[in-house]
Amino acid sequence: MANEVSINELEQAITAGDKVVDVREGWEFEDGHVPSAKHIALNSIPENLGEFSKESKTWIICQSGGRSMTAANYLEAQGYNVVSVAGGTGAWIQAGKEVSMEASN
Numbered sequence: 668m669a670n671e672v673s674i675n676e677l678e679q680a681i682t683a684g685d686k687v688v689d690v691r692e693g694w695e696f697e698d699g700h701v702p703s704a705k706h707i708a709l710n711s712i713p714e715n716l717g718e719f720s721k722e723s724k725t726w727i728i729c730q731s732g733g734r735s736m737t738a739a740n741y742l743e744a745q746g747y748n749v750v751s752v753a754g755g756t757g758a759w760i761q762a763g764k765e766v767s768m769e770a771s772n
Contacts, residue, residue, distance in 0.1 A: 669739030671753045674762055677701070677726055687726045688718065689756070690738045699766040701728060701759055709734045712741065719747040728752040728759075 681687060681703055689696050689704040696706040707715045709729070719725050719742055727742070729735040732755045739751040752759075760766055 669736060669743045670750045671732070671736065672726070672750045674752060674754055674759045674764065677728070677752050677759070678764065680724070680726055685724055685726055686720070687728060688738075690727060690729050690734050691756070695730060695756075697768065697770055699760065699768055700756060702765050702767040704728060704767075709738055712738055716742075716745065716747075719749065721746050721748055724748045724750060726750055726752055729755045731755045731757050 687701055687704040688707050689700050690707060690709040690712065692708055693706065705718065707718055725748065727735040727739045727749055732751060732753050735751040735755060739749045742749045
């Protein structure tokens with residue numbers, strides 16, 4: 668099972684330049700997401716495996732932590748270096764952290 672990390676750990680990882688992938692639906696992503704997050708909807712992960720690395724860590728986030736854990740477990744089983752963010756974007760917003768409203772990338 669993939670590791671679960673806190674939003675504070677995620678914030679430090681973003682500062683360090685780590686990759687963040689938001690697996691929510693497009694409309695959810697556009698309603699507000701972690702700055703620098705790349706949007707790859709959960710159901711499109713299998714055809715986007717090239718976006719993930721087996722060496723450097725990718726931080727997976729959703730709204731509350733369920734879909735990101737599903738994605739992280741799937742990716743980890745394929746040999747990718749990933750973690751799931753506990754509490755997700757909801758916890759990020761609730762903590763008063765910066766939110767981006769830019770469209771899907």
